[in-house]
Amino acid sequence: MQSHVNLPVMGEPTDVEVCDQWCATLRAVHVTSAALEHALEAEHGLGLSEFQVLLVLAGVEPGRAKMRLKDLEAKMYLSQSALSRTVARLHDAGLLTRAACELDRRALFVELSESGRKRYEDALPTHMRVLREQVAAV
Amino acid sequence: MQSHVNLPVMGEPTDVEVCDQWCATLRAVHVTSAALEHALEAEHGLGLSEFQVLLVLAGVEPGRAKMRLKDLEAKMYLSQSALSRTVARLHDAGLLTRAACELDRRALFVELSESGRKRYEDALPTHMRVLREQVAAV
């Protein structure tokens, strides 16, 4: 017979606690991702991964706006191949520019275009609104 | 010029804080999901969603072991169609049984088979091990 008591244990969490916490997080992230995806797609024609790329690119300080694809990958959650395609989609949509690096011709520099920054700034309020709704819903 | 100070603000988090927290969670969940997926696949031939289904089904008290697909859906993070297919895969692998409900012939009862419960119990330690590794890594 297991105990049902829910004491506020601050020590080592049990397996059940770790597992329940993980499952809850998994659900919450799925729900929030879906809500963001829908809102961004409907209101701005952006997927969640696409928005995340814009978010990272918009975060680099101006002047040093270019970013190597590898460095972008390190700041994201996508595999190299998925990121390559996501960037390609954004490029096709005219939201960013791709440029070869002169010093290392393997590398690819990526930079927000004017319309890319515009799109990001338009989409950010949607992103924050949905995010706060979801956080509040938990 | 923005402030770099990281005071332990307990009031309303700023947009930047909410956004950073979300991005960090997104990354962490992706990393942990990938680690779980790899370990479960390599050691037990299970995908993460498949394991989650087994986990839910194993959690229902014995005697009342059957579960309607709709109820399963409510406890998961998958869409109806994805769950339908995941259950189909588990069924093909012989890990669960599907049975029509007599009272409501639209519904489908799902129940862990012997080998399904065995597989789950084998996989659970792997799941917990990887989960604790990931939690520790944060």
Add this chain to the structure above:
DNA sequence: GAAAACTACATGCCCTTGCATTGGATGTCA
């Protein structure tokens, strides 16, 4: 300085997922 090892990005292939739809079963209302 040539070969080998490594790195960065793109792409073919396959799998999982979600949306929209279908088909069958129930429930409701007149």
Add this chain to the structure above:
DNA sequence: TGACATCCAATGCAAGGGCATGTAGTTTTC
């Protein structure tokens, strides 16, 4: 009873993702 809305699960389809591989460029090693 018959028409209509609703509900449950399965499936066609297309999008997105990861793994393995391909290709080009760079570094290392001898």
